[in-house]
Amino acid sequence: GVLRLISMRFCPFAHRTRLVLAAKGIEYETVNVSLKNKPEWFFDINPLAKVPTMQHDGKIVYESLVCNEYLDQVFPGRKMLPEDPLDKARIGMLQAIFDAKILPNIYKIGRTEGEERQDAFKVFKEGLSFIEKALATSGKPFLGGDQPGYLDYSIWPWFERLPLKLGDDLKLQEAEFPKVLGWQAAMSGRSEVKTCAHALALYKANNANPDPDTGLDNSR
Numbered sequence: 001g002v003l004r005l006i007s008m009r010f011c012p013f014a015h016r017t018r019l020v021l022a023a024k025g026i027e028y029e030t031v032n033v034s035l036k037n038k039p040e041w042f043f044d045i046n047p048l049a050k051v052p053t054m055q056h057d058g059k060i061v062y063e064s065l066v067c068n069e070y071l072d073q074v075f076p077g078r079k080m081l082p083e084d085p086l087d088k089a090r091i092g093m094l095q096a097i098f099d100a101k102i103l104p105n106i107y108k109i110g111r112t113e114g115e116e117r118q119d120a121f122k123v124f125k126e127g128l129s130f131i132e133k134a135l136a137t138s139g140k141p142f143l144g145g146d147q148p149g150y151l152d153y154s155i156w157p158w159f160e161r162l163p164l165k166l167g168d169d170l171k172l173q174e175a176e177f178p179k180v181l182g183w184q185a186a187m188s189g190r191s192e193v194k195t196c197a198h199a200l201a202l203y204k205a206n207n208a209n210p211d212p213d214t215g216l217d218n219s220r
Contacts (some may be wrong), residue, residue, distance in 0.1 A: 003028040006042065006053040010206040010214070012157035013064040017052040018152040019099050020068045022192035035213050065095070069152060080150040091151045094134060094143070098155050101127025106158050110165040121170050128172075128180060132196060133153075136178035136185040141186045148190060156187055161203050 005021065005028050007014040020026055033051065043051045046062045053062040054070070054082060062072045072080040082088050105124035109117055134143060143151040166172075174181055187193055198215070206214045 001057065004031060004055040005029070006031045006033060006045070006051055006055070008032055008051045009210050010198065010203060010210075010212070011035065011051050012161065013050075015054040015082060015152055015160075016064040017071070018196045019052070019066045019192055020071050020150075022195045023051070023080070023148065023153065024071060024075055026071065026075050026077075032212050036210055057156060064153060067084060070151065072150065078147065080144065081152070082149075090134075091143070091149075094130060094151055095154060097127050097130045098151075102131075102155070103158060106162065106165050109114065109170065117170075120205035121166075125172075125176070128177060131175050131183075132180050135183055141203055146185065150194075152183075152187065156193065157188070159184055160193075161200070163205055 003026060005017065007012075007018065007030050009032055025185060033039060035051070038049045042053075045055070045060055046053045048062065052064055052067050053060065054067050056074075061067050063207075068077055069081065081091065104118045105127070107119035109124060112120060131143070133143075138145070140146055141150045146154075172181060202215045
C-alpha cells in the first residue's frame with residue numbers, strides 16, 4: 001500500500017513531486033533510474049518512460065503536474081490547489097506563463113552566450129514579471145498564500161538551480177523583483193525544500209556528466 005515513486009535524483013520534474021510528497025508528509029519509497037539508460041521494465045509501466053512516475057494501490061500515474069494534483073486530491077493534509085475555480089484558473093494561467101516564457105529561457109540562458117544570452121534573460125524577466133505581480137497583488141509570501149502551494153512547488157526546482165544558469169554576469173535586481181526575491185528566500189527556508197534540495201555543486205557535476213549516482217560516495 002506504500003506509494004512508490006520512480007524518479008531520478010537530479011531531474012527537476014521529479015523534484016516537483018518530491019516537494020509535494022514532503023510537504024504533505026506522505027510516506028513513499030523511491031526507485032531511482034538512469035534517464036540515459038532506461039530499464040526495459042520502465043517502458044512496461046510508463047510508455048514514455050519519464051520521471052516522475054508513481055505506483056499507488058495498483059494504479060500508475062505519471063507527468064509531474066498530474067502526479068501533484070493526484071497527490072493533492074487523494075491524500076490528506078493541507079491542500080495545494082484552491083477550491084475556488086477562478087483562483088485555480090489563475091494558478092493554471094501563471095503555470096502557462098512559466099512554461100512559455102520562463103522555463104525555456106532558463107535553459108536558453110544556460111546554453112547561449114553574448115547577445116543571444118542577454119535576449120533570453122530579457123524574455124525570462126518578462127515572464128517573471130507576472131510572478132512578481134501575482135505576489136505583490138496577493139500580499140502573501142507564497143503563490144499559494146501563507147504557505148507554498150501547487151504553483152510554488154511546480155516552479156521551485158528551476159529557481160533552486162537558477163544561480164548555475166545566471167552565472168556571475170546576470171542577476172535579478174531587488175528594485176525590479178523584490179517580491180520574487182523575497183519568495184526565493186522564503187522558499188529556501190522551508191523544511192520540505194531543504195529535505196529535497198541538493199547542493200549546487202552536485203547539480204553542476206551532474207550537468208557535466210549525467211549520472212543518477214553523483215555524490216553518493218566519496219569517489220564522485
